[in-house]
Amino acid sequence: MASPSFRPAKAPDLAQLSGAPLMADTPGKVFKTLERRIATLTSQLSPPPSCPPLISPSIASADDSYHRIHGEVPMKEASWGAVCDETGKEFTDIIYEKAVGEGIAKITINRPERRNAFRPHTIKELIRAFNDARDDSAVGVIILTGKGTKAFCSGGDQALRSSDGYADFESFGRLNVLDLQVQIRRLPKPVIAMVAGYAVGGGHVLHMVCDLTIAADNAVFGQTGAKVGSFDAGYGSSIMSRLVGPKKAREMWFLSRFYNAYEAEKMGLVNVVVPLEKLEMETLNWCREILRNSPTAIRVLKSALNAVDDGHAGLQELGGSATLIFYGTEEANEGKTAYMQRRRPDFSKFPRRP
Numbered sequence: 001m002a003s004p005s006f007r008p009a010k011a012p013d014l015a016q017l018s019g020a021p022l023m024a025d026t027p028g029k030v031f032k033t034l035e036r037r038i039a040t041l042t043s044q045l046s047p048p049p050s051c052p053p054l055i056s057p058s059i060a061s062a063d064d065s066y067h068r069i070h071g072e073v074p075m076k077e078a079s080w081g082a083v084c085d086e087t088g089k090e091f092t093d094i095i096y097e098k099a100v101g102e103g104i105a106k107i108t109i110n111r112p113e114r115r116n117a118f119r120p121h122t123i124k125e126l127i128r129a130f131n132d133a134r135d136d137s138a139v140g141v142i143i144l145t146g147k148g149t150k151a152f153c154s155g156g157d158q159a160l161r162s163s164d165g166y167a168d169f170e171s172f173g174r175l176n177v178l179d180l181q182v183q184i185r186r187l188p189k190p191v192i193a194m195v196a197g198y199a200v201g202g203g204h205v206l207h208m209v210c211d212l213t214i215a216a217d218n219a220v221f222g223q224t225g226a227k228v229g230s231f232d233a234g235y236g237s238s239i240m241s242r243l244v245g246p247k248k249a250r251e252m253w254f255l256s257r258f259y260n261a262y263e264a265e266k267m268g269l270v271n272v273v274v275p276l277e278k279l280e281m282e283t284l285n286w287c288r289e290i291l292r293n294s295p296t297a298i299r300v301l302k303s304a305l306n307a308v309d310d311g312h313a314g315l316q317e318l319g320g321s322a323t324l325i326f327y328g329t330e331e332a333n334e335g336k337t338a339y340m341q342r343r344r345p346d347f348s349k350f351p352r353r354p
């Protein structure tokens, strides 16, 4: 038997490439035909995989008046100060910090030995920290992350799953992560998921309900429900379908596959992918850019972007922002003052705008 030998694949000849016999044509015509067909073929090839983006896209330094005025945000580490709970006790399942001198709060799920799986107590602490960040008028943006580089969050702690939810220190189960999801959705400040490692199961839903997601290049995303006998038929399904489209959402839930950071970016699940070592710096950069902008514009935009999907609750959130702004006007004040002075209000001087 002849020994197998390596034979390079035969390159297609020009006639095959152009799809027509070339001999009869003039060289100029052949060249033009080839040029056109190569251009068509090239345009059909998928683009090369995108490199991990540098911190801040290059357009951020464009030489125009917009960029001269607004400039770039300073690239520096944050100095974090730990925050205790409202009774002065240390949190056990989370770390809650605020950046000194900046309007950034960072909430970290701190159960790395369980890939940051949450138990009811973890969720109770998260809810308290998010409430504090909401109420603190110095805070303009909140980062949600997981301790370490292996996981953002691996969902509910399966060791604590019982027939009526997750139970830790109580004799009954809870699904209180659903309350946290609603809280993040309605919180009138941007919440950014900073994801390294696994964001799976209920952890994946948590990053999806955040306003933005910055992913490290080691991030892994997916739903596990169909494999572990669980499902999130609320935001976990509806928000996902909005983010990635109904077909991909079905794929994610029915097959329960995992996706790497670049696949997730392509699907619209994350805003940007950065090298792991630049994850916090990039996230801080996004926070600082947001903090330079109008807090009221951002508040109204967040509720407006959610309103159409959130039905009455969404309209209520958006309407609440409108009332909040209206209370600051002379027109609204005239109504209140007239009531307090027991007189009929005079709204005649206020314009009825077109």
Ligand SMILES: CC(C)(COP(=O)(O)OP(=O)(O)OC[C@H]1O[C@@H](n2cnc3c(N)ncnc32)[C@H](O)[C@@H]1OP(=O)(O)O)[C@@H](O)C(=O)NCCC(=O)NCCSC(=O)c1cc(O)c2ccccc2c1O
Pocket (backbone or CB within 6 Å): 113, 114, 115, 117, 151, 154, 155, 156, 157, 158, 159, 166, 175, 176, 177, 178, 198, 200, 201, 202, 203, 224, 225, 228, 230, 231, 232, 233
């Ligand atoms: C996340 C993993 C893919 C990581 O795999 P890896 O090999 O890196 O690590 P290990 O598997 O060895 O994990 C290390 C250590 O952590 C423990 N652990 C990890 N995740 C969990 C978890 N979710 N619960 C409990 N323990 C966890 C693991 O047992 C190891 O411990 P050792 O003692 O053995 O060292 C992989 O860990 C993995 O697949 N994890 C499970 C992911 C998962 O299925 N999550 C639950 C989905 S269901 C859910 O989250 C959920 C929660 C809710 O509250 C809901 C509410 C309402 C509706 C739906 C809900 C819902 O679906």
